[in-house]
Amino acid sequence: SRSSMMKKLLTLVLITRPNQVLLGMKKRGFGQGRWNGFGGKVEKGETILEAAKRELFEESSLKSDDLKEIGLIDFEFVGDPQILEVHVFTTSKFEGEPTESSEMRPQWFNVKDIPFDTMWPDDHLWFPLFLSGTKFKGYFLFEGHDKILKQTLDKVDSL
Numbered sequence: 001s002r003s004s005m006m007k008k009l010l011t012l013v014l015i016t017r018p019n020q021v022l023l024g025m026k027k028r029g030f031g032q033g034r035w036n037g038f039g040g041k042v043e044k045g046e047t048i049l050e051a052a053k054r055e056l057f058e059e060s061s062l063k064s065d066d067l068k069e070i071g072l073i074d075f076e077f078v079g080d081p082q083i084l085e086v087h088v089f090t091t092s093k094f095e096g097e098p099t100e101s102s103e104m105r106p107q108w109f110n111v112k113d114i115p116f117d118t119m120w121p122d123d124h125l126w127f128p129l130f131l132s133g134t135k136f137k138g139y140f141l142f143e144g145h146d147k148i149l150k151q152t153l154d155k156v157d158s159l
């Protein structure tokens, strides 16, 4: 029922190395055709952190035990009661070689050349906070997948 807020938990992992961020080109499904971090749904019986690690490995072949949560974003779509609660993690400590999966084609980007034009339209708003190590909470109301009607973005001390 509406009283039990309709929320879907998702994860998003951004891997960094000096002056660079690893992004994946989404090859199918939700967000297809856009560069993004690695992530997806939180399944029953797993923690959000376990889901982030699992999706990172499934989508990029990378492993990390050092994921730090740096952001919490609620996404809403006009006409859809399901709110996406996205837990954003980052690390620069990982093992493995980025490898293309059925879902994602990974590529390193210099921070000054991040392809915001082929990313979700909210990214250019909160990436500067993530890149400067500032924890944040955000809310974005989308109309379709390209237009942001309403937004809030706040720096926080703890998530």
Ligand SMILES: Cc1cc(-c2ccco2)c2oc(N)nc2c1
Pocket: 010, 011, 012, 031, 036, 037, 039, 040, 075, 084, 086, 120, 121, 122, 123, 142
């Ligand atoms: C609506 C929306 C969803 C996601 C998402 C899906 C799975 C994890 O995150 C986004 O990711 C980014 N960068 N913008 C996003 C907007």
